[in-house]
Amino acid sequence: MKENNQLKVEDTFGFLWILLLCVAAFLGYRTFTYMQQMPIETEDAALYQQPSVFAHKDRDLAKGSRVKVLKHKYNWVYVKTNEDQYGWMGTWMINSKYQNPVNNLSEATIVIDAGHGGADSGALSTNGKKEEKTFTLRYAKQLQSKLKKAGARVYMTRDSDKTVSLSKRPELAEKVHADAFISFHFDSSPQDNSASGYTTYYYHKDNGSFRLAKDINSQLTSLGLDNRGVDFGNFLVLRDNTQPAVLLESGYINSDRDLSFIDDSSYENKVTNDVVKGLQLYFEGKDENALIANDPN
Numbered sequence: 001m002k003e004n005n006q007l008k009v010e011d012t013f014g015f016l017w018i019l020l021l022c023v024a025a026f027l028g029y030r031t032f033t034y035m036q037q038m039p040i041e042t043e044d045a046a047l048y049q050q051p052s053v054f055a056h057k058d059r060d061l062a063k064g065s066r067v068k069v070l071k072h073k074y075n076w077v078y079v080k081t082n083e084d085q086y087g088w089m090g091t092w093m094i095n096s097k098y099q100n101p102v103n104n105l106s107e108a109t110i111v112i113d114a115g116h117g118g119a120d121s122g123a124l125s126t127n128g129k130k131e132e133k134t135f136t137l138r139y140a141k142q143l144q145s146k147l148k149k150a151g152a153r154v155y156m157t158r159d160s161d162k163t164v165s166l167s168k169r170p171e172l173a174e175k176v177h178a179d180a181f182i183s184f185h186f187d188s189s190p191q192d193n194s195a196s197g198y199t200t201y202y203y204h205k206d207n208g209s210f211r212l213a214k215d216i217n218s219q220l221t222s223l224g225l226d227n228r229g230v231d232f233g234n235f236l237v238l239r240d241n242t243q244p245a246v247l248l249e250s251g252y253i254n255s256d257r258d259l260s261f262i263d264d265s266s267y268e269n270k271v272t273n274d275v276v277k278g279l280q281l282y283f284e285g286k287d288e289n290a291l292i293a294n295d296p297n
């Protein structure tokens, strides 16, 4: 009898120990799971079927709910919610500070803006026959294909000869949370054949635009035209842009000499190659020296 009682007491203790371990393991697991999740701190969070704002939106997610990040692509993350729902979210939908690291062109989201288009021809050549809008689109498309080959995600403000309002261009950069915005233009001087060369413009100095301008301008070499340097430019597509943005004036279309370069495929090829190299430096975090034409600060 006495031995049996002893055994029962030991059994009860053993059982309690196992129960306690199970509870601890369960709580530990719950805490671990909780720690792996991120709280949603914005009002515009939602799950999308693909990593794109243009993809189908499955459902909205409430502020304060939690998600676990399973993988990422560009500036998007694939998540699992507490209710076991899966989908893609822009990193900015979780909170404004959360970002996937972009250390390489292959991780970047880039908006290319072909200046003018459609009803807006832009500047004209001295004989009036060549239009700026044709060249901006040509250069934009060539850069698009090179950036895509490098693995970047590319959006175009236009990919055909159509009219696009000025304000829509920076809006696209903001909508897709672009890591860089590149606008193509060709200059024009008040008098024909009175100016020459290429200029790299920025507007915002502190949001990456200035460094991006320097990194790109530092690579625009051996083009055969004068480098007019990095300059401050009060252009709407730069000024109203929340993302790092530059505008490239790659020669004067109303200079016969510059036009012979602009219209030449080897010049075009060099320009777009150099822009790719400049972007790569920018995403590697480099701050290259460049010729500064005008520094308002």
Ligand SMILES: [Zn+2]
Pocket: 115, 116, 122, 123, 132, 185, 186
């Ligand atoms: Zn222009």
